[in-house]
Amino acid sequence: MPVTKELFRHVLGHFATGVAVVTTRQPSGKPWGFTVNSFTSVSLEPPLVLYCVDSSGESARAIAGSDYFGVNFLGDAQEHISRRFASRSGDRFEGVVYTETSNGSPVLEGCLGYIECKKVALHTHGDHDVIIGEVLEAHAGEGNPLLFFRGAYGRLKPPHSNGH
Numbered sequence: 001m002p003v004t005k006e007l008f009r010h011v012l013g014h015f016a017t018g019v020a021v022v023t024t025r026q027p028s029g030k031p032w033g034f035t036v037n038s039f040t041s042v043s044l045e046p047p048l049v050l051y052c053v054d055s056s057g058e059s060a061r062a063i064a065g066s067d068y069f070g071v072n073f074l075g076d077a078q079e080h081i082s083r084r085f086a087s088r089s090g091d092r093f094e095g096v097v098y099t100e101t102s103n104g105s106p107v108l109e110g111c112l113g114y115i116e117c118k119k120v121a122l123h124t125h126g127d128h129d130v131i132i133g134e135v136l137e138a139h140a141g142e143g144n145p146l147l148f149f150r151g152a153y154g155r156l157k158p159p160h161s162n163g164h
């Protein structure tokens with residue numbers, strides 16, 4: 001069976017992930033951010049991570065124009081932040097509380113973890129850019145993750161509940 005776009009989406013949706021917001025500062029000085037679930041670690045030594053971004057969008061332009069980016073791991077109470085940073089309407093940062101690093105990457109408040117990276121490579125494959133970053137700073141917080149599975153948000157179940 002040929003792997004159509006629909007089949008690819010459907011099957012890949014069965015791989016559960018966390019959800020993160022990649023943040024950066026545009027050359028104009030304005031903060032930019034977008035939701036990703038393509039984030040993963042690449043190497044321990046040196047510490048490298050990657051994510052993929054649609055080459056045709058505004059986010060790819062923002063990332064191409066900046067040497068640094070942050071990755072904010074979302075907690076289970078931050079579904080609204082995920083939706084906001086995936087939306088094409090309105091100012092994504094409006095009403096969002098954040099600080100910023102000395103390199104200008106926004107750090108969103110209340111996340112489960114945060115890393116700041118220096119962009120070390122950008123490889124275009126198909127319709128996405130693979131961005132590789134070297135991790136300069138890393139902080140972990142408390143709480144449970146927001147999950148994404150089969151096109152929907154999910155949360156960890158308490159131990160022993162097993163849905164019964």
Ligand SMILES: Cc1cc2nc3c(=O)[nH]c(=O)nc-3n(C[C@H](O)[C@H](O)[C@H](O)COP(=O)(O)O)c2cc1C
Nearest residue numbers: 034035036037038052053054057058059085086148
């Ligand atoms: C849970 C979730 C995961 C996403 N993961 C990615 C991703 O890994 N890469 C990507 O380019 N877009 C991803 N998106 C979509 C982008 O967040 C969204 O299309 C993008 O912010 C649109 O803005 P742009 O046109 O300015 O790039 C994801 C959206 C959601 C809701």
